[in-house]
Amino acid sequence: MDRSEEKRALRQRLVEQRLKMPDRLRRADLLQQVMRIWLVGRSDTVIGAYWPIKGEFDPLPALHRWKEDGELLDEPQLRRIALPVIDKVHQTLKFHAWFPGCPMEEDAFGIPKPKDTEIVVPTLLFVPCVGYAVGGYRLGYGGGFYDRTLAQLQPRPFTAGLGFAAGFLPEFEPEAHDVPLDAILNELGVVWPISLGD
Numbered sequence: 001m002d003r004s005e006e007k008r009a010l011r012q013r014l015v016e017q018r019l020k021m022p023d024r025l026r027r028a029d030l031l032q033q034v035m036r037i038w039l040v041g042r043s044d045t046v047i048g049a050y051w052p053i054k055g056e057f058d059p060l061p062a063l064h065r066w067k068e069d070g071e072l073l074d075e076p077q078l079r080r081i082a083l084p085v086i087d088k089v090h091q092t093l094k095f096h097a098w099f100p101g102c103p104m105e106e107d108a109f110g111i112p113k114p115k116d117t118e119i120v121v122p123t124l125l126f127v128p129c130v131g132y133a134v135g136g137y138r139l140g141y142g143g144g145f146y147d148r149t150l151a152q153l154q155p156r157p158f159t160a161g162l163g164f165a166a167g168f169l170p171e172f173e174p175e176a177h178d179v180p181l182d183a184i185l186n187e188l189g190v191v192w193p194i195s196l197g198d
């Protein structure tokens, strides 16, 4: 098997396993808590996330609460959530404002995306992971959209991968185009960067 066939087989196995996860609700609840605690230390006002597919963790409930927390704190700048929209020409992602109930349409992969809302520039991106590894490396669906987007975005947003513990890949070998994530969170806590304690 060559590298791309190997990655395809690995993706398929991880997605099937994720869809079958018996305790996903509990694990998702834990990861929402990890996200909320982690976000307390950040000062972002625009966060990019994703509309979950194929058993991905849903980051939107925790982000909606993050947005409401900002309103309670009476911050001068309103907090905003954004979702990715594929730029067909450049094969990269742009981020459009999203709010519950916002008009949506399906993209080429059948993933709902905001319809005609404002383009915004997130300072933090939550990135969905099929698998992930030490070093901040990530396995996605093979479109290369995040790699291409991160290679181009100026200034580069802080990137935080989200995945379940079962997606951890101890033997993953990154490729030259893989842009490492700055942090990775799973339902057990922050798993990258590895903290060595004080």
Ligand SMILES: Nc1nc2c(c(=O)[nH]1)N(C=O)[C@@H](CNc1ccc(C(=O)N[C@@H](CCC(=O)O)C(=O)O)cc1)CN2
Residues within 6 Å of the ligand: 008, 011, 012, 050, 051, 052, 053, 056, 084, 086, 093, 109, 111, 128, 140, 141, 142, 143, 144, 145, 146
């Ligand atoms: N929820 C979510 N939205 C997202 C992404 C994501 O990873 N998750 N993306 C992140 O980039 C972009 C869409 N990228 C995608 C790339 C490929 C496939 C896909 O369905 N691929 C085929 C073939 C996979 C293979 O080669 O193994 C498939 O799964 O059948 C879906 C989305 C933008 N939106």
Ligand SMILES: Nc1ncnc2c1ncn2[C@@H]1O[C@H](COP(=O)(O)OP(=O)(O)OP(=O)(O)O)[C@@H](O)[C@H]1O
Residues within 6 Å of the ligand: 007, 138, 139, 140, 141, 142, 143, 144, 145, 146, 147, 148, 151, 177, 178
């Ligand atoms: N910076 C880049 N410029 C051009 N092509 C790229 C770049 N980064 C990745 N690619 C291409 O995208 C393809 C898919 O990459 P990879 O298998 O790493 O995707 P992935 O990270 O799993 O997918 P995704 O980000 O869509 O979830 C590769 O064949 C690669 O050639």
